[in-house]
Amino acid sequence: MTIERTIASAFQMDEETWARHANPWSVWTRNTVLPLLILAFWSRVWLGLWSLLPIAVAGIWTWINPRLFVRPESTENWASKAVLGERVWLNRKAVPVPGRHRRAPKILSACSGIGMLSVIWGVYALEVWPPLFGAAVVYLSKLWFLDRMVWLYEDMKDMAPEYRSWLYTEES
Template sequence: MTAERKIARLFNLNDENWMRHANPWSVWTRYSVLPVIAFAFWSRLWIGWWCILPAVVAILWMILNPVLFSKPKSTKNWASKAVMGERVYLNRDNVEIPTVHQSPIFKILNTISFIGVVLSVWAIVVYSVWGVVLGVTLSYLGKTWYLDRMVWLFEDMKDISPEYKAWEY
């Protein structure tokens, strides 16, 4: 079982919920999580322990977001294809993906995103506005590039599997 599949189970991403998560509103609104968490902890000197509240709300939003939206009217858009590509990628132990998509780029992009999160945490601790901006930007650069690669993967795989093809409508 791939690590991605374990994460999908944690977020309760079954067939129906994957399609709900493929709603572009689900994809784009998840981009709000890191800045809200950063701002919440940044505000700890102004509002004290109350800073935990917006951080908890943002984390709950991240967890619940994939299942809160309805199935999209169409999946022929970048955000939906990114989610469907993630689904293809986590299934790579059952359906082999092309060699071009087996490069370490996915790990590199996730590492870039992780470094951005670590930089953001450090910057929040030391109150470095530029560090937070750089960290969030780096995190989103890695994540968005990763999602773009997932779109490419889905485009390459949708004609290989009837199941994958059925996701696009």
């Protein structure tokens, strides 16, 4: 099982949850997760044990975000296709992706992971610059990854009937 599949399983991402997460509001508000987690863990300085409350709230937001929004009226947009591409990427063992799509997502995920190490270290050490730098690396890597997922989805949408069914417009 890939790390991405493990994360999706931990978040209990079923068909309905994926459909809701394809809502652009879900995709864009997902960008609030990292700053909320950083502030929540940093709040231990000001709140002591009460910091567990904002940490719990940030964790709940992380879990509820893909479920909060309704299915989009159309998946013919960049944000929705990024989510559809993530689903294709998760399914790459069953339906192999073309070679040109295999390297970049792995490199971008590794870069994001390195950025997270900087975030974690900075929050632990209460240093400002490592989390800021790390968050910038995480966001750059993740948004680039999402852009690659749009490309992957566009190339793969006709490779499996299921993939094609995820694409719909208001008129469909």
